[in-house]
Amino acid sequence: DTGVSQNPRHKITKRGQNVTFRCDPISEHNRLYWYRQTLGQGPEFLTYFQNEAQLEKSRLLSDRFSAERPKGSFSTLEIQRTEQGDSAMYLCASSLLGGSNEKLFFGSGTQLSVL
Amino acid sequence: DQQVKQNSPSLSVQEGRISILNCDYTNSMFDYFLWYKKYPAEGPTFLISISSIKDKNEDGRFTVFLNKSAKHLSLHIVPSQPGDSAVYFCAASDTDKLIFGTGTRLQVFP
Numbered sequence: 001d002t003g004v005s006q007n008p009r010h011k012i013t014k015r016g017q018n019v020t021f022r023c024d025p026i027s028e029h030n031r032l033y034w035y036r037q038t039l040g041q042g043p044e045f046l047t048y049f050q051n052e053a054q055l056e057k058s059r060l061l062s063d064r065f066s067a068e069r070p071k072g073s074f075s076t077l078e079i080q081r082t083e084q085g086d087s088a089m090y091l092c093a094s095s096l097l098g099g100s101n102e103k104l105f106f107g108s109g110t111q112l113s114v115l
Numbered sequence: 116d117q118q119v120k121q122n123s124p125s126l127s128v129q130e131g132r133i134s135i136l137n138c139d140y141t142n143s144m145f146d147y148f149l150w151y152k153k154y155p156a157e158g159p160t161f162l163i164s165i166s167s168i169k170d171k172n173e174d175g176r177f178t179v180f181l182n183k184s185a186k187h188l189s190l191h192i193v194p195s196q197p198g199d200s201a202v203y204f205c206a207a208s209d210t211d212k213l214i215f216g217t218g219t220r221l222q223v224f225p
Contacts, residue, residue, distance in 0.1 A: 004158070033212065042119075042204050042215030043159065056211065091158055101147045101166060104213060106158030 002026070004107035006092050012113045013082055020078045021110045025094030032075050033104060034067055035091040036060065043091055049075060082114045118142050119207050121216035128223050134192040136219045138205030141186065147208035150179060150190050152201045153218070159204055163190070195223045 005024040013019050025032045030051055035043035046065070047057045051072035061067075064082075069075040079086055089111050093104035120139045128134045138148075146167040151159035165172040165179045165188065172179050178191045192199055202220045206213040 006158075031211075035215075040124075040217065042121075042206075042217050043213075045212045045214065048212060093158075101164075101208065103149055103161045103164060106151075106160070108156070108158045111156075 004092055004094055004105055006090075006107035006110050008110060009108065010111045010113075012115065014115050015084060016081055018078065018080045019082060019112065020076055021090055021092075021112075022074060022076050023092030023107060024074045025092070026105055027073075029094035029096050029105070030072075031095040031097065031102075032069055033093040033095075034075070034077050035093065035106075037089040037091060037109070038087075046077075079112075082112075084114045087112055087114045116141075117217070118145075118209075119205055119214050119216040121205055121219050123219050124217070125220045125222070128195045128221065130197055130223055130225050131194045134190075134195045134199065134221055134223070136190040136192075136203050136205075136221065138188045138190075138216055139186055140188075140207050142207070142209070143183075143186065145207040145209065148179070148181060148188050149206045149208070149213065150177075151204045151206060151215075153204060154201050162203075192221075195221075197223050197225065199223050 033048040034046040037043045049069040064080045067077045089109045091109045093106045095102045149164040150162040153159045163177045181188045202218045204218045205216040
């Protein structure tokens, strides 16, 4: 069991640059989630996929954010024209089937710092 | 609007004593609740959960209690150990996603 893997672990970028993060879920898991966590807050839901289909997006996910899961396996989260307010820990999680009574398995996150 | 609330940002407990972490929620439609533990620079890890059809679930040193009428749940850790020092998040299942509280930082001192 390799768990949920996220790369990179840390990313420092200048305001206005684009960044992309990758998440590899647990191999047999169909559901993949992206969350964002800022200091002093709990993880906030951004979006999730059932296989390759993106089923829900939070209002937190502005037009500058895009997520993909092209083959239902790994996922990428891209932020265009980064702003200082984008600085946060971006967490990926996966679950086997989704729905109620399902726990999520989280990766270690990507810490983004926008200068 | 915060649907899941953890009103105590921090808690300090002596080793061997009981730790009680509290969580309140506002949506009566939530039917599944989870506690996650998070160490610095790591993602949250699942600790224990409870369905709304139960009022208690126990796993070793960890017990979660649910009071649906009060929309309140609590996590009891007994006995507390220094390795339990971490941030604890309460979460509620909202259809297909989890909604998290803001967390409580637990420090267990010798």
